[in-house]
Amino acid sequence: MPENKISVNGLDLYYSEFHAxxxxxxxxxxxxxxxxxxxxGCGKSTLLKSLNRMNDLxxxxxxxxxxxxxxxxxxxxxxxxxxxKNVGMVFQKPNPFPMSxxxxxxxxxxxxxxxxxxxxxxxxxESLKKASIWNEVSDRLKRSALGLSGGQQQRLCxxxxxxxxxxxxxxxxxxxxxxxxxTMKIEELCCEIKDSYTIVIVTHNMQQATRISDKTxxxxxxxxxxxxxxxxxxxxxxDKRTEDYITxxxx
Amino acid sequence: MTMTGFRFDMKTYKKHPxxxxxxxxxxxxxxxxxxxxxxxVGYVLIKGIPQLKPSLFAWNYTTDNVSMMPAIITTVEMVAxxxxxxxxxxxxxxxxxxxxxxxxxxxxxxxxxxxxxxxxIPSIVYGLFGMLCFVTSLKWGYSLLAGCFTVSIMILPLIMxxxxxxxxxxxxxxxxxxxxxxxxxxxxxxxxxxxxxxNGILAGIILAIGRIIGETAALMYTAGTVAxxxxxVFMSGRTLSIHMYQLSREGLHTDDAAATAVILLIxxxxxxxxxxxxxxxxxxxxx
Numbered sequence: 001m002p003e004n005k006i007s008v009n010g011l012d013l014y015y016s017e018f019h020a021x022x023x024x025x026x027x028x029x030x031x032x033x034x035x036x037x038x039x040x041g042c043g044k045s046t047l048l049k050s051l052n053r054m055n056d057l058x059x060x061x062x063x064x065x066x067x068x069x070x071x072x073x074x075x076x077x078x079x080x081x082x083x084x085k086n087v088g089m090v091f092q093k094p095n096p097f098p099m100s101x102x103x104x105x106x107x108x109x110x111x112x113x114x115x116x117x118x119x120x121x122x123x124x125x126e127s128l129k130k131a132s133i134w135n136e137v138s139d140r141l142k143r144s145a146l147g148l149s150g151g152q153q154q155r156l157c158x159x160x161x162x163x164x165x166x167x168x169x170x171x172x173x174x175x176x177x178x179x180x181x182x183t184m185k186i187e188e189l190c191c192e193i194k195d196s197y198t199i200v201i202v203t204h205n206m207q208q209a210t211r212i213s214d215k216t217x218x219x220x221x222x223x224x225x226x227x228x229x230x231x232x233x234x235x236x237x238x239d240k241r242t243e244d245y246i247t248x249x250x251x
Numbered sequence: 252m253t254m255t256g257f258r259f260d261m262k263t264y265k266k267h268p269x270x271x272x273x274x275x276x277x278x279x280x281x282x283x284x285x286x287x288x289x290x291x292v293g294y295v296l297i298k299g300i301p302q303l304k305p306s307l308f309a310w311n312y313t314t315d316n317v318s319m320m321p322a323i324i325t326t327v328e329m330v331a332x333x334x335x336x337x338x339x340x341x342x343x344x345x346x347x348x349x350x351x352x353x354x355x356x357x358x359x360x361x362x363x364x365x366x367x368x369x370x371x372i373p374s375i376v377y378g379l380f381g382m383l384c385f386v387t388s389l390k391w392g393y394s395l396l397a398g399c400f401t402v403s404i405m406i407l408p409l410i411m412x413x414x415x416x417x418x419x420x421x422x423x424x425x426x427x428x429x430x431x432x433x434x435x436x437x438x439x440x441x442x443x444x445x446x447x448x449x450n451g452i453l454a455g456i457i458l459a460i461g462r463i464i465g466e467t468a469a470l471m472y473t474a475g476t477v478a479x480x481x482x483x484v485f486m487s488g489r490t491l492s493i494h495m496y497q498l499s500r501e502g503l504h505t506d507d508a509a510a511t512a513v514i515l516l517i518x519x520x521x522x523x524x525x526x527x528x529x530x531x532x533x534x535x536x537x538x
Contacts, residue, residue, distance in 0.1 A: 054431065059354070084433035091431070095424035098447050107442070108432040157428070164432055 005030040005168060005198045006051060011065035013046060015058065020046050022222045024065070028168075033190060033199045035209035035230065038219030039250070044202045047219070048170050051200065052087040053080055069168070085112060087168040088161035093177050094153035096145035096160070101128075101137050104145045104156060108164035123163050131159035132189055151182025158189065169193075171201040175208065187212050206246060210234050218242045292516065299513035302506040312478040317507050319514065321480035322494035326518075328481075329399060329474070329490050330463050334456065337403040341410030342445075342452060348411075349418040350440050366408040377405045378469035386473055393487040398474025402466055406459035413458065417451020418444060450530050457526040464518060467492045491515050 004027040013021035021043045028034050036044035055061045067074050074083050096104050105124045128134040133155040145156055154174060161169055175183040190199055190212050203209050209216050210230060217227040226242045237243045244250055264271035309318040352359045381401030391397045421444050429439040475487030476497055498508035
């Protein structure tokens with residue numbers, strides 16, 4: 001098995017005429033939390049989305065370069081369903097489906113062919129426990145997921161992503177719509193599950209990156225300016241622009 | 252409005268006579284609208300209810316006893332068959348337009364334009380088309396089936412329009428969530444998007460049912476006006492609206508026509524109630 005879970009080599013991405021990512025190279029190590037930081041519009045979410053090909057849904061999006069998962073090119077040699085099963089995603093705004101909590105979690109496994117009730121029951125319980133929301137919802141699994149609070153909904157979405165047993169979880173500013181307590185819960189959750197998953201998180205919040213991530217990449221104008229151990233990047237950045245950003249001189 | 256509030260209003264209105272005038276106009280408009288509605292319903296009920304008698308619900312229609320039972324059953328059949336034809340067609344067409352077709356596609360534009368135009372055409376034109384196409388060319392004769400196909404074409408744009416609106420209002424985040432879990436397009440559309448749009452689609456179908464029940468012109472020339480229950484779909488039959496039209500046209504059975512009007516009115520009320528009930532039930536499932 002290669003040392004890196006995901007490797008991005010010379011990735012260029014265009015939205016029609018707009019050059020959104022410029023020659024991006026980054027290696028993401030397994031069982032670590034990697035944070036992407038940078039000002040709005042710098043390309044960090046775009047890169048995150050290209051890791052499980054959610055960019056395919058955007059009209060006029062073109063890509064050159066290579067992204068590999070365990071050494072396999074995800075744009076050339078991998079089925080998109082297989083990719084997305086293995087690289088799950090949690091979105092900025094909690095987006096539970098308008099169905100019961102149970103059905104939300106079971107949707108993914110059912111998509112991948114698991115039909116037996118007892119198997120599904122196990123997966124639902126296990127996923128909700130991993131996302132530390134089981135205690136809050138175990139008595140109302142058949143109730144609609146839309147009745148949960150925002151923070152609970154987001155943890156439900158994490159549980160939903162975990163239910164298909166992915167290896168990588170991409171999180172696109174998962175706490176930006178949540179209150180501090182819910183944010184804390186989700187950060188704790190990330191740290192708890194990182195031993196079994198590879199997590200990539202986009203965040204606007206630099207404190208969040210320092211709190212939970214092992215490595216941090218700083219983006220600016222579609223390029224990765226600096227990528228290093230989180231501690232080093234925030235204490236002794238090697239690039240002037242990184243320093244200006246983390247000390248709050250812009251962004 | 253409380254009395255004190257009203258007095259206060261009167262004071263301000265004395266200062267601003269124009270606003271008083273406008274208030275009066277608004278009140279009159281509201282009162283007139285309510286009055287017209289109440290007058291129609293009241294008239295139908297007062298005229299019709301005393302005319303209701305058990306014999307009107309006998310299984311057979313005879314010249315002595317103009318039973319409306321065959322017409323009621325025909326109406327139900329007409330609604331069911333038409334929805335069976337136009338429902339899936341309209342819904343799937345809208346699914347294609349909103350979910351599958353690329354934006355700015357020429358076919359999409361053509362289909363939308365056609366649907367919008369069809370929506371504004373008087374129903375007698377549909378009747379003429381149905382007569383020339385189904386009754387004459389296809390040699391179905393005046394028949395339930397010809398009527399069903401004709402009203403199906405008529406309600407198609409209605410169903411398409413409301414389905415499209417409903418599908419468009421499904422947030423993209425649902426679609427993203429589904430794709431993100433590795434689901435394909437088909438599963439996303441059928442398991443997530445269409446169920447989420449259920450309410451809006453249902454509203455369109457209820458509207459369509461109302462339209463079928465109220466239709467006369469398009470059916471007269473396609474389904475015909477035979478008062479007996481059709482034994483199969485290639486036989487002529489009349490819906491309640493046509494039944495009522497025939498009764499009042501002949502001039503001999505105006506009382507029975509009034510009774511039919513009551514039943515029609517009740518049907519429409521019941522349908523609206525049902526729609527509201529289902530909508531509420533679906534909403535409860537969501538919350």
